[in-house]
Amino acid sequence: MTNLFSSFDPSTSVKIPLNWFSTILGLLILPLTFWLIPSRPMILWNKIINSLHKEFKILMGPTSVGSTLIFISLFTLIMYNNFLGLFPYIFTSTSHLILTLSLALPLWLSFMLFGWINNTVHMLAHLVPQGTPGVLMPFMVCIETTSNIIRPGTLAVRLAANMIAGHLLLTLLGNIGPLLSVFSTSILLFTQILLLTLEGAVTIIQSYVFAVLSTLYSSEVT
Template structure:
């Protein structure tokens, strides 16, 4: 039962490779028409979203490094596209796998840590002991802050993949019960599924935003 339940997250293999992972880069096909098609309302909406994100990320990052917000806007776009495309039937959800989420979170965190400890060593050491900590608690605070820094990539990756898995599992469980229900209960089930799909759409947007904002905050700490 459990193997069948989680089979929707299993990347099937063909020709000695997993073709399902190609859904991750399908967004690249959308980029070329942007340069020769007349801007649509969807494109104007996306431009509005990216400009709002740029203003917010620029406030968090500061104006020390120009163009640094583009990295986090691209990260937001990649995660949001993969979250949304996973809501369609028979399309593989790559962000529900730790391979995808950890490969996004770990290089970011590692680059932030290397940059901070190499260029701002005193600032990074000062971060280990919050201001106003009693001298007796300083050794414990150093241990706690070190552990919290070490688990940051894991929390970023697990938060994203767990939220994607939870919603898809709930929709799979509800969908599997449709064959044994009466016609009246099926109507209720369909309404619940539609509401759950709306919730999953909101979760797909919120989780990509949370991932990008937390990455931005971690980056601003090392500057």
């Protein structure tokens, strides 16, 4: 079990104290030529940002306060960290709750403080869904309060668990490679490629889910 989970241990995955440095490696691949003729990657990046901006703006609603920039930046940060974790010998920082909670908890706290200070009546109304019978109102308040409190935890655990699950599956299958025949090894290699492709899709989906849910939580406090 120690060897299985050692790839997620910052002190043992690579024998240099630069594991968490992978969190900012994405800055090296971001397009910085804003003042030059845009290249094809730059045009594609602008299209992605514009699409995310339009979608997040719709989710935030017409009465939203603030910009979609923080959610686009959140999506970008999580996505490139997820992608970097697929490369060999690069520490997967998004598989640790210390990073995912550091992203989810301050966002949730800021939304709650803003909502309860500026829109107290609106926040109280959210605790009781419309059309709830009077007998069930106390229970609904408890349920809605509990679901609201666990939101940062579910955001953080969802991202970390998905990153851990995919990497563990790839590690488990890779460890049985030396024990197989040539034919079985070729099948295993093909399976690993398919799983790696799936993990590439999961990296985008999980970053998108994290950003969209954060946007929806912000729309509820206005």
